[in-house]
Amino acid sequence: MKHTLRAALVAIGLAASAHAQAQVDLESFLRKNDFNDIKISPDGQYFATTVPMEDKTGLAILRRSDAKVITSFALGKNNHIYDFHWANKERLLVRVAQKFGMLEEPQATGEILVMDATDKGPQPLVGYRAAGGLKAGSRLGVGSSKSNVAAIDMEMIPGDERNVIITAAPYSEEEMWTRAERLDIYTGKRTPVARPPVRGSSFYIDNKGVVRFARGAEFDNASKLYYRENDQADWKLVNDENSSGRVESPVGFSADNRIAYLQVDQEKGPDAIVAYDTGSGERKELLRDKFADPAAIIFGFGATNEPVGVEYLDGKPHTAFFDPKGKEARLYAMLSAAFPDDSVRVTSTTADGKIALVSTYSDRDPGSFYLFDTQTNKASFLLSRRSWIDPAKMAVVKPVELKARDGVVMRGYLTLPPGKGERGLPLVVYPHGGPFGIYDTWGFDNEPQILAAAGYAVLQLNYRGSGNYGRSFHQSGAQQWGLTMQDDLT
Known part of the structure; x- marks a missing residue:
C-alpha cells in the first residue's frame, strides 16, 4: 500500500x-536513509551498520576510533540484511531477507552469514547458499553440515563466543518438524541438542544455553508450550491453548535460571508479562499495560540474556521495568529526561556494559544515534539516519x-x-x-x-x-x- x-x-x-x-x-522524503541500524562490538572497537540501497540492504563495519569503513558487502537485488549480532569482539552473524512480489516487507530466508570485522566479505553458515557450497578456501568448509535447512530463529549464548542455538527447519513444505541445534560459528558444524515435542516447535534457551522450552502447534493450530528441567529431562506440557484459552510464549530467564518470563495473552485486554517459577509451577503477573501488548523485551546490559523490562508502542512509546530501581530502569529514565520529545532505545552495549549505543527517534525525526558512557552518564552524538531532515519543519x-x-x-x-x-x-x-x-x-x-x-x-x-x-x-x-x-x- x-x-x-x-x-x-x-x-x-x-x-x-x-x-x-x-x-x-x-x-527529501523519498531519499533513502544513510543507514538503518547500528550496533557496537563487545569490545567497543567497531560499529556494524545496515545500509539501504536502491534495491537491497547491505552491511558495513566501521572502526570506532576514526569512523573508517573496514569492510562492507551487499548481496544481489531484493536481498536485504535485516538483522545482525556480534557473536564476539571480531565475528558478526548476519541474517538475510528477500523481497517477493508486491509484499512491502522483505521475508526472512532462514540464512545466517558470518564475517569478521577485518574480512572482505561474508561466508554462508546456514541456508540454501550454505547448502549449495561455500567459497573456496573458506574456513567453514571442513566438518560443516550442508543439509538444506533454514534457521527460523537464533539465540546467542551468554559467555559463549563460539556457538549459538538455532531452530532449524527443512525448506520442504512437506516437513513441519523442527529441531534445536548448536551451531559452531567457526566451522559451521551443527549439533542437535533438542528434538521437538510438537510440530513447528520454536525453542527457547536459558542463560547457559540449555534448551528449556519448546512451543508449537498441531494441525488444530492450538498453541502448546512444553518445558524440561535440563537437556536430559523429558518434555512436560505446561500450557495447552485448547484447555487454558491462552497462548504463552517464553521471553527469557532470570539470572539463576529458575524463573522463566512468559508473554501471556488474556481473555480481554493486552498481553501480560508473567514470572513462571520452573520449580513450583507458580505464575505471577509482573507487567501489564492498560492498552498495549509488550512490543519488545528490554534485556540487561552487557553479556546477558536476562529480561529486565518491556517497551510498549501505544501512544508515544514508553517502558516499564521489573525493578523500577534497577540500573537499566534508571538509565532509561535518565535518557528519557535528556530526550523528552523522543523515544529512546538502547540497541547494544559493550560486553562490560560500560558503553551503550542509544537510538532516539520521534514523530518529526527519523532517528539519531548516540554513544552513552554508563560510568560518567554522558552522551555523545554519533550519526543521524537522515541528516537533511529538519525536525522543526516536520x-x-x-x-x-x-x-x-x-x-x-x-x-x-x-x-x-x-x-x-x-x-x-x-x-x-x-x-x-x-x-x-x-x-x-x-x-x-x-x-x-x-x-x-x-x-x-x-x-x-x-x-x-x-x-x-x-x-x-x-x-x-x-x-x-x-x-x-x-x-x-x-
Missing part, C-alpha cells in the same frame, strides 16, 4: 485541494482515541500539517495494511509527512483486527473485512 501511495503522489505531483496548496519537496503526530459506531474504542494517530491549526483541514484516512495483526505506531512516517506537507491532516487508526491491543481486539476483526472493520474507518 505504501509503495502504491508513494507512486501515486509522485505521478499526480501532489495535486492539492483549495485548502492544500503547499509545494512539497518529495526528494508535522506533529498526536496520539488519538476514537469510538466506532458500536462503541468500540480505537487508538491511533493524527498527523497535522505544520502551521495550519487543527480545524477546517482536508483529511486523509490512511489505514495500515494486513489487515490482521499489523498496527500503526508513533514515529516518523514518510507518507503521512508528505501529505501533511501538502496541507492535509492524516488519520491512522488501529481498527479492529489490528495487532498490539490484545487477543480479543485482534480476533474481533475476524470475518469483518467488509463489515465492522470498514465501519471503523468510515
Whole structure:
C-alpha cells in the first residue's frame, strides 16, 4: 500500500485541494536513509551498520576510533540484511531477507552469514547458499553440515563466543518438524541438542544455553508450550491453548535460571508479562499495560540474556521495568529526561556494559544515534539516519482515541500539517495494511509527512483486527473485512 501511495503522489505531483496548496519537496522524503541500524562490538572497537540501497540492504563495519569503513558487502537485488549480532569482539552473524512480489516487507530466508570485522566479505553458515557450497578456501568448509535447512530463529549464548542455538527447519513444505541445534560459528558444524515435542516447535534457551522450552502447534493450530528441567529431562506440557484459552510464549530467564518470563495473552485486554517459577509451577503477573501488548523485551546490559523490562508502542512509546530501581530502569529514565520529545532505545552495549549505543527517534525525526558512557552518564552524538531532515519543519503526530459506531474504542494517530491549526483541514484516512495483526505506531512516517506537507491532516487508526491491543481486539476483526472493520474507518 505504501509503495502504491508513494507512486501515486509522485505521478499526480501532489495535486492539492483549495485548502492544500503547499509545494512539497518529495526528494527529501523519498531519499533513502544513510543507514538503518547500528550496533557496537563487545569490545567497543567497531560499529556494524545496515545500509539501504536502491534495491537491497547491505552491511558495513566501521572502526570506532576514526569512523573508517573496514569492510562492507551487499548481496544481489531484493536481498536485504535485516538483522545482525556480534557473536564476539571480531565475528558478526548476519541474517538475510528477500523481497517477493508486491509484499512491502522483505521475508526472512532462514540464512545466517558470518564475517569478521577485518574480512572482505561474508561466508554462508546456514541456508540454501550454505547448502549449495561455500567459497573456496573458506574456513567453514571442513566438518560443516550442508543439509538444506533454514534457521527460523537464533539465540546467542551468554559467555559463549563460539556457538549459538538455532531452530532449524527443512525448506520442504512437506516437513513441519523442527529441531534445536548448536551451531559452531567457526566451522559451521551443527549439533542437535533438542528434538521437538510438537510440530513447528520454536525453542527457547536459558542463560547457559540449555534448551528449556519448546512451543508449537498441531494441525488444530492450538498453541502448546512444553518445558524440561535440563537437556536430559523429558518434555512436560505446561500450557495447552485448547484447555487454558491462552497462548504463552517464553521471553527469557532470570539470572539463576529458575524463573522463566512468559508473554501471556488474556481473555480481554493486552498481553501480560508473567514470572513462571520452573520449580513450583507458580505464575505471577509482573507487567501489564492498560492498552498495549509488550512490543519488545528490554534485556540487561552487557553479556546477558536476562529480561529486565518491556517497551510498549501505544501512544508515544514508553517502558516499564521489573525493578523500577534497577540500573537499566534508571538509565532509561535518565535518557528519557535528556530526550523528552523522543523515544529512546538502547540497541547494544559493550560486553562490560560500560558503553551503550542509544537510538532516539520521534514523530518529526527519523532517528539519531548516540554513544552513552554508563560510568560518567554522558552522551555523545554519533550519526543521524537522515541528516537533511529538519525536525522543526516536520508535522506533529498526536496520539488519538476514537469510538466506532458500536462503541468500540480505537487508538491511533493524527498527523497535522505544520502551521495550519487543527480545524477546517482536508483529511486523509490512511489505514495500515494486513489487515490482521499489523498496527500503526508513533514515529516518523514518510507518507503521512508528505501529505501533511501538502496541507492535509492524516488519520491512522488501529481498527479492529489490528495487532498490539490484545487477543480479543485482534480476533474481533475476524470475518469483518467488509463489515465492522470498514465501519471503523468510515
